[in-house]
Amino acid sequence: MEFKELFEMQRELDAFIEETQNIERDVFKEKGLALMVELAELANETRCFKFWSTKGPSERKVILEEFVDSIHFLLSLGNVRELSLDAWPEVKRKEDLTHCFLSTQEAILTFIQQPDENTYRTVWQYYGMLAFNLDFTLEDIMEAYLAKNEKNYERQRNGY
Numbered sequence: 001m002e003f004k005e006l007f008e009m010q011r012e013l014d015a016f017i018e019e020t021q022n023i024e025r026d027v028f029k030e031k032g033l034a035l036m037v038e039l040a041e042l043a044n045e046t047r048c049f050k051f052w053s054t055k056g057p058s059e060r061k062v063i064l065e066e067f068v069d070s071i072h073f074l075l076s077l078g079n080v081r082e083l084s085l086d087a088w089p090e091v092k093r094k095e096d097l098t099h100c101f102l103s104t105q106e107a108i109l110t111f112i113q114q115p116d117e118n119t120y121r122t123v124w125q126y127y128g129m130l131a132f133n134l135d136f137t138l139e140d141i142m143e144a145y146l147a148k149n150e151k152n153y154e155r156q157r158n159g160y
């Protein structure tokens, strides 16, 4: 499966969620806030900023699941504004994780305020950088995305 096909999978999941929840309005802002929250949840699982604690990060699979929660909303926001991306942004640059999170947060806020091709691509670039620094390959991400996508259908079917 190609990365680009995730946009279509996300569109189908979103249509199912909106039908199940009777949503007819534009929920771009809500999805924008959801992405900010998912980014914070991801940071929290890495514990990268917790200089006051000796406890290590959560299990890799927990961090990966949080990562693909962000990917869901990022794909979804693109679909809402008819923005897309042809290929996964391979960014191979070692960076401090806290710095990555702060930059990603800033990029998301800029995109929400001004959604266009450029600001959208920038957010993806930062997610590419986060993936590299968290040691996630595109294969890891695709596999985890497919699993979480299915879980999201199940949650809706079971009255989430």
Ligand SMILES: O=c1ccn([C@H]2C[C@H](O)[C@@H](COP(=O)(O)O)O2)c(=O)[nH]1
Residues within 6 Å of the ligand: 013, 014, 017, 068, 069, 070, 072, 073, 076, 148, 152
């Ligand atoms: O319109 C939506 C709303 C939610 N989700 C998915 C993305 C995340 O995987 C998950 C987040 O749900 P919480 O666990 O935060 O409730 O729901 C979508 O894909 N599209």
